[in-house]
Amino acid sequence: MDFKNTTFLLSAYDLNQKLPHLREVAVLGRSNVGKSTLLNALFNSKSLVKTSQRPGKTESINYFLVDNKILFADLPGFGYAKVSKEKKKNWTLLVDSYVRNHPKISLFLLLVDIRREVEEEEATLLEIARIRKIPILIVLTKCDKLSGNQLRVRVKQFQENELIANTTLISHGFKTPAQTDALRKEILHELHNAS
Numbered sequence: 001m002d003f004k005n006t007t008f009l010l011s012a013y014d015l016n017q018k019l020p021h022l023r024e025v026a027v028l029g030r031s032n033v034g035k036s037t038l039l040n041a042l043f044n045s046k047s048l049v050k051t052s053q054r055p056g057k058t059e060s061i062n063y064f065l066v067d068n069k070i071l072f073a074d075l076p077g078f079g080y081a082k083v084s085k086e087k088k089k090n091w092t093l094l095v096d097s098y099v100r101n102h103p104k105i106s107l108f109l110l111l112v113d114i115r116r117e118v119e120e121e122e123a124t125l126l127e128i129a130r131i132r133k134i135p136i137l138i139v140l141t142k143c144d145k146l147s148g149n150q151l152r153v154r155v156k157q158f159q160e161n162e163l164i165a166n167t168t169l170i171s172h173g174f175k176t177p178a179q180t181d182a183l184r185k186e187i188l189h190e191l192h193n194a195s
């Protein structure tokens with residue numbers, strides 16, 4: 001697997017969507033944390049996955065097929081307040097029922113902005129991963145926004161955070177190919193261990 005052959009498969013608006021029988025990596029995190037951008041980096045593409053400076057861009061579960069072997073699911077972000085109540089309710093329900101009930105998730109990729117904290121939503125997801133025995137990898141995003149020293153301090157704070165003790169942490173900035181490469185390797189490693 002080298003992530004070279006990637007296609008958009010479909011958008012799902014509920015969990016009844018028929019999908020190929022493949023393992024699935026779920027990309028999760030707060031709205032605007034960089035989920036879609038991270039997928040473009042992994043897929044070495046500029047525009048396959050739609051991104052936006054405006055939070056709330058991804059409204060459905062968008063599936064991508066990688067090397068005919070793995071599905072990546074780009075999910076709507078949680079925690080964004082400025083959309084209509086009705087819309088927010090739909091997304092929250094969709095993401096919530098996906099993480100709790102969708103049967104084939106092999107790995108949660110949980111993205112956290114390096115400048116923010118692990119909050120209630122992230123803690124809930126960690127708890128669901130533990131209960132469902134789904135491996136979870138935390139990706140600290142937008143690391144390019146901090147200077148070397150600030151970055152070291154933040155990474156250390158995350159490493160010492162008891163909420164995420166024993167969880168693998170990976171630093172990422174979408175402009176640093178070496179970090180994207182390391183992330184690809186870690187994802188494959190986690191999937192291999194889980195199989």
Ligand SMILES: Nc1nc2c(ncn2[C@@H]2O[C@H](COP(=O)(O)OP(=O)(O)OP(=O)(O)O)[C@@H](O)[C@H]2O)c(=O)[nH]1
Nearest residue numbers: 031032033034035036037051052056057058077174
């Ligand atoms: N500097 C920097 N900006 C980033 C990085 N990743 C994402 N961004 C920016 O953050 C904004 C949001 O990125 P998206 O990838 O659309 O975020 P998302 O998590 O998919 O957002 P929703 O679909 O709304 O949940 C865009 O303006 C990106 O260019 C990064 O690693 N570094």
Ligand SMILES: [Mg+2]
Nearest residue numbers: 035036057058
């Ligand atoms: Mg998105």
